Amino acid sequence: MKFLIVGCGISGITLARKLAENSHQVTVIDAKDHIGGNCFDYFNQEGICVHQYGTHIFHTDNEIAWRFLSRFTQWYPYQHEVKALVDGQLVPIPFNFNTIEQLFPAEMANRLINSLLSEFPFNKKVPILKLRESHSKDLQFLAEYVYEKVFLHYTEKQWGVKPEDLDPLVTGRVPVFIGRDNRYFQAKYQGIPLQGYTAMFEKMLDHQNITVSLNTKFDKNMIKDFDHCYYSGPIDEYFDYELGQLPYRSLRFEFLTFNRPYFQSHSVVNYPNNYDFTRIGEYKYFLDTQCGSTVVSYEYPEVFTLGENERYYPIINCENKCLYQKYLDLAKGSDKLTFLGRLGDYKYYDMDQAVARAIDLLNDSPSA
């Protein structure tokens, strides 16, 4: 069969490779001038691998997604640790026992840690909103502290709304860790592609049945030349916004290069309070590049405005999920069209989830 895939991000590329290996002819188009979508990276003159759309760390417990991508790359065994500036100190995030000991006097820190251990399992993450529901006075204090110093202002900056107005799935992403593991992720598999994400994608697309056209915006007339179209662009755009726009949060990245070996102590430092930006990423940490300069990006959250900036995070709440569902109902009218990816599904996907979604899609569709 002949397939058109709209979007050459990790979703479209995974699907393209799988279809090509099943002997189908695949054309992948992308409006941008590069492959990889939001995961695109490039090496600068000093050999630092810069992620053009912000820091991307691969982490997963999904064996299938990990094995699939590992066919196309080796991995640098990077374990992600994030620091946040809280009360003038750089402390480990997610908030854990080490963070507590750094911020509070010893006796108080002990009491808080013991209270946490008496209510929650060791080495597990507890969403901040759950901690807030505890009846223990110590834990209520801790919850309020974390809520105020780490969560509230960061969330307001990041999303431009109060936490209560977001889906718990989004707010639940900010946890307290019951233990001493400073790593941001505890997933079984973690790493950064040794030659970068773009090189991994090039290998995935390197198949005789795959043709890639960049700088090519989707046009509905294209569909007639194919048996089926998989669309990983924005679903509302596909339908010319006839039911209204699906809201997104955008980001502005300010990249700076410094002529000194390092800018900060870790690859990512969060600024929950006081600054307009939410975090600073420093790229040479990801592949441990040794050189005399360094590249960082400041991340400023912004309102998404059509035609002016990029869609980054879907703003998931009841109203927006309902609007998305209405678009999906419109799509049911065509059996030649399937939506996927973070823009087509209007979901926040980590990279592994985007890969898993594309693979599952084919498992559910025997002819493909």
Ligand SMILES: Cc1cc2nc3c(=O)[nH]c(=O)nc-3n(C[C@H](O)[C@H](O)[C@H](O)COP(=O)(O)OP(=O)(O)OC[C@H]3O[C@@H](n4cnc5c(N)ncnc54)[C@H](O)[C@@H]3O)c2cc1C
């Ligand atoms: C700042 C940031 C940091 C992130 N960090 C991580 C991380 O550390 N770890 C992690 O696992 N995930 C991370 N993610 C999530 C990751 O970026 C996504 O999982 C991934 O990009 C999803 O890929 P996709 O193919 O679904 O979408 P995209 O990468 O957005 O690809 C969609 C493609 O479709 C193209 N397109 C859209 N409309 C059209 C059209 N009409 N015609 C032609 N082409 C079109 C676009 O140009 C784009 O290239 C992060 C996301 C952001 C925003």
